[in-house]
Amino acid sequence: MLDKSFDPQSAEARLYEAWEKSGAFEPSGEGDPFTIVIPPPNVTGSLHMGHALNNTLQDVLCRFERMRGRSVLWQPGMDHAGIATQMVVERQMMERQEPKRTAIGREKFVEKVWAWKEESGGAIITQLKRLGASCDWSRERFTMDEGLSEAVKKVFVQLYREGFIYRDKRLVNWDPKFLTAISDLEVENTEVDGHFWHFKYPLENGETYEFPIAYDEEGNPTEWETRDYISIATTRPETMLGDGAVAVHPSDKRYAPIVGKKCLLPLADRYIPIITDDYPDPDFGSGAVKITGAHDFNDYKVAVRNDIKLYVLMDEHARMRDDDYIPEKYRGLDRFEARKLVVEDIDARGLLIKVEDKKIMQPFGDRSGVVIEPMLTDQWYVDAERLAKKAIEAVEDGETRFVPENWTKTYFQWMRNIEPWCVSRQLWWGHQIPAWYGPDGHVFVAETEDEAFKQAVIKYTEEGYTLEDIDAMARGEGEGPLLVRDEDVLDTWFSSALWPFSTLGWPDETPQLKLHYPTSVLVTAFDIIFFWVARMMMMGTHFMKKAPFSDVYIHALVLDEKGQKMSKSKGNVIDPLTLIDKYGADALRFTLAAMAAQGRNIRLSEARVEGYRNFGTKLWNAARFCEMNECAFDPAFDPASVNETLNQWIIHEAGKAAAETTAALETYRFNDAAGALYKFVWNVFCDWHVELAKPILMGEDGPAKDETRKTTAFVLSGVLRLLHPFMPFITEELWKSYGDGKSMLVEAEWPHMPDASVKKSGGLSIKGAPIEAAYAKSAEEIDWLIGLITAVRSARAEMNVPAGAKIPFVAVNAGPEVSLRLDAYGDLISRLVRIDGIHNAETAPKGAVQIVHEGRVFALPLADIIDIAAEKARLSKEIEKCEKEIDGIDKKLANKNFVERAPAEIVEENRERRVAFTERKEKLAAALKQISEG
């Protein structure tokens, strides 16, 4: 006996364990492989709503395809998340008042991180299981595990040999908190309130020139002033100490007299040239730009073009360096302190023209939150532009498809303008770069130190060193050890870029790799297209010669009810685990799927989750009803050979729902699939089938009752299958009573009976013909019945007939077909609309409420209860509705163009509707007349 309601708290863990134990999550069978690699969550991560959505959708697809007989691999794993993890462990060490990272050294620290990972890492895996994720956990991988590390090394070395990876000294985004370079993508540009300081740089030797200060209407100067300085403006005054030049546009006549001369760089007391370059915009600011090549990306380009000296001003912490070109008083100061002081000093010298308030775009580290400093450093780069070529082609050629397809544009736009990818990070946690330096700085890139050493031996032998010399070097004698390994690690995304093939065993040619690459679909949010999708595309097309996935399904972001991004600082985070605790995983999953319409963000509200929890309860109670009425699943039951109209109808409806769900899932329309099931279960199966079946099920035993029991159980079991991808727990639990008794639902087959030819669509069919046709007549009959019941109920309610009162019911001039139907369904109608039997009459009795349903009149003689005014109002309203419809149709039909040019079937349909509405209107009018006279 089923409990009164489903208790997710107690059932979920038990069911999940049973699934895992059964091996259902592992790929099996001979079916077409279906493969998804999970977007690996950070090892430091915990489940947020974005994960919940992302993994729900993946799980829906995996469970769906698994039931359809495909050999499904959902490859799980985690990302080592370089910066995030190092940060967490360092923080923990600080809290425990342990010595700092730098004090214990690299090796010890990395050991500590591994220990942390074993102890507290990967909480998210348990949380994914709570969500019901059907990953093949036996294949769980980690981006730092041995196999994946091998893959990373191999990729790095090969890309280096092919010239895709190189080392370069150039300006990078430097994070002064984490003391590492980061890539462009890890920088968040945010608009902040800043200032725009205008300084005077005096000309050398007191030179002067005439600077126009007023113009006529044609733009010719009319007034000049004599200047002995050039005016520059900056948002970062402290960088002036590193200026190498002042640049003006070559066409800027105002400055023509002083181009080529020098000006004094105040405070630093150096003289710097005034040059021309296309970069300055004459209309912006003063039109003259100070060039700080070592601390600004634009200036850097100008400096390189014009051979301007670069002055590195800051150290790794963004503090002013101890260098002779920096005045002593600024050395050691933080950049913001230096800024203040520079402004004061400039002002003191009378060189501060003005300060404006200005909104400026400031770069912040996405993890550290501190202002990023452009820094001149040596880093490793990937030539992304070249690697992107094939990745672009794969999408152009349709090898990989974005769903919704408008993301294709975003992808192209970024890929076609891609910058070199800085892949080195000055961290300890990550894949250490497999590069070694010789005593002369020469770099040897190899998968192992031995291999690097061999390369070194060859090189230095060629250069004339003897083996003894090299030996001595290697022993650390003379100038030091022969080879020193590069200290840096790779960007975390470098290893995640290999995820679709490294997790399958690459570089080994494993059977899994052969079967499951390329993967079927990647499910992810748009904010990760550049970070991850693009890079997997590059690595996949390069190393596997095939794009890593056929489809990329981009889903929405989950926002709060007000459409705000959820964030800890805003305090509007909804924790999926809290919702799971409260409403069950099924409710949360169904909500997310139902709201996952393509191309739109999801505003999650708890009320919605509650609503879908109620839906689960509804399903549960429908099952309880079946149980009470002994509707047992019969494996021999053949839906194609039922006789009862009601049963034919519900099988017909179930077939439609199955086809709809299947088609929606095949095209990633999760919300349509969920919606179709919701409607079928609640508004068709529960509201009508169960109600209409009650008299039969509670009536006398016989073939009809037997068939209805079996049909009901059959439909319920079909519903459980269809719903399982969305609500795996409750359906699995009910499957124990309504399954095939052989296996768990997770391994059951997707509904596709009884003809194999319709397997693909998921629809039902009978003897090759779609069930829609075979059972169409029954469907029509039950639909008529439902319409009649609804109409009578509506009239009753509007006439304020007490809900409990049993009233007479008269079929007026029914005709043979309706009479037959009334005979068949009389008891049902009596029961569902509370009438005391069905009577026949030639004309409607006086003082009766009249209902027009599909061309026939039915009357409720309410005698003294009837409120004539109310009935008049009701009829008038109905008549008005008909008239409105008829008017609309008449307008159309009167339009020659419509009749001539609209498709014939549309015109015909309108004619038919006109007839129907006219007939209805006439009957209603007659009723109105009668009641008015009565």
Added chain:
RNA sequence: GGGCGCAUAGCUCAGUGGUAGAGCGCCACCUUGACACGGUGGAGGCCCGUAGUUCGAUCCUACGUGCGCCCACCA
């Protein structure tokens, strides 16, 4: 400066070239033997504006208005 998206019921959102839908909320009635996490009935919509295409536009096109997001080096 480029690119993308959204404006439909009180709220949150589906949807379609011909008859506008859901969830929640609201109103009335109902402890009917699956279910009050329920049932029955109901109210509620110039489908943002303007112009165009079309026999016909909430849907397609253009423009406008408002809002949101992504990318981009204006010192």
